[in-house]
Amino acid sequence: MKDKQLDELRLTGSLPSPTGVGLAILELTRGEDYAMGDVTRAIQSDPALTGRIIKIANSAGFAGSHSVTSVGQAAMRLGVRSVRNVALGFTLVSGNRGGACSAFDYEGYWARSLAVAVLSQRFAEALRLAAPADAFTCGLLSGIGVLALASIHPDRYAQLLEQRRAQPDADMLRLERDMFDLDHSELAAAMLADWRLPESFCFAVSAFERRDALAGAPDEKAARMTRIVRAASIVAEVYFRAAQPTPTDVERIESLLGELELPRDQFERVRTEALSEWREWGRALAIPTDREVKPAEVAAEAQRALEVPTDAQVRVQAPERKGLRILVVDDDPVSLRVIEHHLTRDGHQVTRAMNGRQALIMALESAPQMVVSDWNMPEMDGLELARSLRRSSETRATYMLLLTGREEEDRVVEAFDAGVDEYIVKPFNPKILLARVRAGQRMIELREQVEHERISRDRQMAEMAVLNRKLEAAAMTDVLTRLPNRRYAMRKLEEELNAAMAGGSPLSVIMIDIDHFKQVNDRYGHDMGDLVLRETASVLRNTTRKGDTVCRLGGEEFLVICSKASLAQCAMTAERIRAAVEENVIGFGFERAVTVSLGAASLDCGAQTVDELLKLADRRVYNAKASGRNRVCSQDLGPGQARSA
Amino acid sequence: MAEASQDPVLDPVALQALRSLGGDDDPSLFVEVIELYLDDARAHVANMRTALTAGDLRLLERSAHTLKSSSANVGALNFSKLCLELEQAARAERLQSAPTLVARAESEFQAVCDALAAARG
Numbered sequence: 001m002k003d004k005q006l007d008e009l010r011l012t013g014s015l016p017s018p019t020g021v022g023l024a025i026l027e028l029t030r031g032e033d034y035a036m037g038d039v040t041r042a043i044q045s046d047p048a049l050t051g052r053i054i055k056i057a058n059s060a061g062f063a064g065s066h067s068v069t070s071v072g073q074a075a076m077r078l079g080v081r082s083v084r085n086v087a088l089g090f091t092l093v094s095g096n097r098g099g100a101c102s103a104f105d106y107e108g109y110w111a112r113s114l115a116v117a118v119l120s121q122r123f124a125e126a127l128r129l130a131a132p133a134d135a136f137t138c139g140l141l142s143g144i145g146v147l148a149l150a151s152i153h154p155d156r157y158a159q160l161l162e163q164r165r166a167q168p169d170a171d172m173l174r175l176e177r178d179m180f181d182l183d184h185s186e187l188a189a190a191m192l193a194d195w196r197l198p199e200s201f202c203f204a205v206s207a208f209e210r211r212d213a214l215a216g217a218p219d220e221k222a223a224r225m226t227r228i229v230r231a232a233s234i235v236a237e238v239y240f241r242a243a244q245p246t247p248t249d250v251e252r253i254e255s256l257l258g259e260l261e262l263p264r265d266q267f268e269r270v271r272t273e274a275l276s277e278w279r280e281w282g283r284a285l286a287i288p289t290d291r292e293v294k295p296a297e298v299a300a301e302a303q304r305a306l307e308v309p310t311d312a313q314v315r316v317q318a319p320e321r322k323g324l325r326i327l328v329v330d331d332d333p334v335s336l337r338v339i340e341h342h343l344t345r346d347g348h349q350v351t352r353a354m355n356g357r358q359a360l361i362m363a364l365e366s367a368p369q370m371v372v373s374d375w376n377m378p379e380m381d382g383l384e385l386a387r388s389l390r391r392s393s394e395t396r397a398t399y400m401l402l403l404t405g406r407e408e409e410d411r412v413v414e415a416f417d418a419g420v421d422e423y424i425v426k427p428f429n430p431k432i433l434l435a436r437v438r439a440g441q442r443m444i445e446l447r448e449q450v451e452h453e454r455i456s457r458d459r460q461m462a463e464m465a466v467l468n469r470k471l472e473a474a475a476m477t478d479v480l481t482r483l484p485n486r487r488y489a490m491r492k493l494e495e496e497l498n499a500a501m502a503g504g505s506p507l508s509v510i511m512i513d514i515d516h517f518k519q520v521n522d523r524y525g526h527d528m529g530d531l532v533l534r535e536t537a538s539v540l541r542n543t544t545r546k547g548d549t550v551c552r553l554g555g556e557e558f559l560v561i562c563s564k565a566s567l568a569q570c571a572m573t574a575e576r577i578r579a580a581v582e583e584n585v586i587g588f589g590f591e592r593a594v595t596v597s598l599g600a601a602s603l604d605c606g607a608q609t610v611d612e613l614l615k616l617a618d619r620r621v622y623n624a625k626a627s628g629r630n631r632v633c634s635q636d637l638g639p640g641q642a643r644s645a
Numbered sequence: 646m647a648e649a650s651q652d653p654v655l656d657p658v659a660l661q662a663l664r665s666l667g668g669d670d671d672p673s674l675f676v677e678v679i680e681l682y683l684d685d686a687r688a689h690v691a692n693m694r695t696a697l698t699a700g701d702l703r704l705l706e707r708s709a710h711t712l713k714s715s716s717a718n719v720g721a722l723n724f725s726k727l728c729l730e731l732e733q734a735a736r737a738e739r740l741q742s743a744p745t746l747v748a749r750a751e752s753e754f755q756a757v758c759d760a761l762a763a764a765r766g
Contacts, residue, residue: 332715333681341666341674376710405714427717 016148018195021046021393022091026195029084036080040071043087048364048392052090052284053083056133059121059277082133085197089117089137093285094394096147104150104157110287113140115240118277119232122270127260129224130200135232138201142208142229144191145184152462153180173209181469185209200225208233231256239271240278286365323347324441325366329359329373329385330403335426339372342430343437356380360388363395369444370399370437375408375415383418390419397447399440403428478552480530481537489551489559493610496563500603508570508602510560511617512540512577515595515629517556532594535585543580544573559617567602571634574598578632595630597621605636652723654753654760659720679761682719686712690754693731697747705743706735712750721757724750 018026021042028038043049050071057074058067068074075083093110120139124130150157160179164170176183189206193199203222207213208230217223234256238249245253257267282289326348330336340350351366353359356373357380363371371389375382382402389395402415402423412423421443424436476488484492493509500507514536521529533556540550540558549561560577562570578598585594599620607613624633666674689708696705709732716725727750734742
């Protein structure tokens with residue numbers, strides 16, 4: 001995937017990306033030599049993230065050691081790089097637990113990612129293939145490309161899933177490439193590289209779903225990470241769901257264990273431990289891990305996609321008035337119960353906490369839309385709670401209504417400074433409380449609507465960018481043969497010529513013309529003529545070198561640009577093409593095989609411009625034709641030098 | 646404070662508001678709130694005594710503060726006022742008035758318990 005493409009997508013703002021602390025960490029670690037203190041300080045500013053990093057450091061591979069209680073200790077134990085990567089991964093979870101695509105099951109997606117993460121961690125530990133914390137991060141982000149595509153193109157991704165439902169065997173990656181010009185695996189790799197995650201992660205996320213997953217691994221580390229994520233993904237599919245494994249599943253697991261050389265009893269241990277860890281993480285991150293994980297990476301979304309109306313209008317409209325998720329905090333049980341009663345009766349969903357500390361934990365885990373809190377409480381008071389909520393990215397925007405006593409009323413300025421949105425003096429009339437909550441609800445809904453509109457605008461921009469790219473590609477492609485067309489050929493040749501001139505490297509071209517093509521058209525009709533063109537194009541594609549560019553210039557004329565090739569090398573390619581066309585392009589009913597005449601020319605031959613180079617090649621094609629066709633001419637000295645078939 | 650004790654132990658208006666919380670058809674919320682209050686308040690009244698004995702002004706202030714607002718919620722306004730006085734005394738470290746106030750609060754709380762038991766029926 002090209003950097004330019006990723007840049008375009010990033011500009012739209014719909015690409016899942018680290019926010020808040022994650023972004024700060026990304027900034028701090030731009031260079032290679034970042035300090036441990038920078039990373040740990042950034043993490044510590046977010047209490048929820050701090051807790052999760054400590055949990056990772058205590059979770060696997062360090063049984064028997066002292067338990068870690070601070071980010072600093074976690075960084076010492078895991079290494080600052082791993083801590084940085086885990087932190088980035090978590091901020092992605094918290095920043096992207098919902099999104100524009102109502103057809104996409106975000107919670108199901110993260111539940112599955114979390115399963116792959118804990119399994120990867122456990123496999124890494126059991127097989128000693130990688131650092132467990134790194135495997136966790138890589139597993140957690142292994143499906144990020146799917147999330148990204150669904151977020152950038154929610155409506156069209158839903159279409160795609162529908163298409164896939166109709167043909168369950170269809171290659172998802174191919175469907176994605178056809179529709180978006182890129183697929184989730186290359187997008188995932190590009191995103192991970194953009195976040196400066198290790199190359200082994202990037203390779204693993206792009207390769208683990210492929211049948212030949214390990215082919216092309218840049219190094220042993222990347223291959224090991226790929227094996228881990230692949231194994232974790234298969235096991236997550238088979239076991240982390242309600243349905244019993246089928247005989248096919250059992251076979252898959254058997255062959256996987258053989259591949260990994262992992263004894264059955266050890267595998268069972270890994271699986272059981274991972275399952276309970278998965279549930280634990282689910283609780284900590286408020287992701288429902290108690291329900292089924294669907295088999296295919298997107299099967300769950302596919303089902304939902306069908307239930308959702310495709311008319312975009314239906315989705316953009318504001319949600320009808322419904323209750324808020326409200327967390328009520330008060331140390332007085334009577335007041336807590338009474339407030340809960342009024343709010344519940346007004347249609348809200350209420351959870352309760354008895355003090356600020358308890359409330360903070362609950363708020364970080366369940367992300368309520370509003371917090372109604374008493375001021376004066378033991379452990380952590382309402383103002384401290386407000387300050388803490390404002391520090392965490394998940395609760396930064398949570399609306400907070402403070403209950404104050406008469407004696408605190410003259411200190412409300414202090415409360416607003418701490419991050420409180422509104423207050424109400426006790427004792428209060430329940431009607432006033434409900435009115436204040438409704439006023440807050442209008443604010444919350446307005447904010448959510450603005451956010452919603454921003455997302456939908458960004459999405460349109462992203463679709464436009466992809467459309468532009470496809471139009472551009474279309475303008476450069478020959479419809480009949482799917483080869484690049486003359487416009488592309490000229491642009492490309494200009495670039496290659498400049499590069500060759502600047503770098504002093506050779507550059508050659510082969511001009512190709514189908515022999516007696518007019519006769520084919522006249523005698524057998526244009527359909528047959530088109531078939532011959534397509535067949536020739538396919539032979540050209542298959543016989544040229546990897547760095548060569550094959551174009552159709554128009555009519556029966558083709559051009560191969562052989563970058564960095566000398567005249568001799570390109571003459572060999574030309575001869576290979578000539579022989580292959582003669583052998584392969586046989587139209588039924590023809591009295592003889594289709595053949596081509598070829599002219600090879602190089603910068604060495606004295607050409608200075610694109611025009612001169614092409615003229616030279618053209619002249620040699622003419623020479624080849626003149627000396628009997630079905631031959632290569634690579635010199636100006638006449639037909640004597642051209643080889644005969 | 647002599648005039649305060651002439652007021653009823655429970656404010657009928659507040660009590661009526663509490664009674665109508667769950668609607669006419671559901672008196673269970675009223676009973677539940679009274680239970681919640683009594684459990685919590687008993688612990689805090691005991692805390693005040695402990696705090697007084699130990700000279701722990703922080704604890705005394707905390708418990709008095711909590712009792713002040715929760716008691717107002719159930720209409721125990723006299724008791725709530727006594728708790729306010731106690732809270733202020735503790736905050737200003739006026740220890741000499743505290744023993745009398747705690748004793749008065751304890752006896753008023755007993756009256757509140759009786760009145761609530763009667764109200765609950």
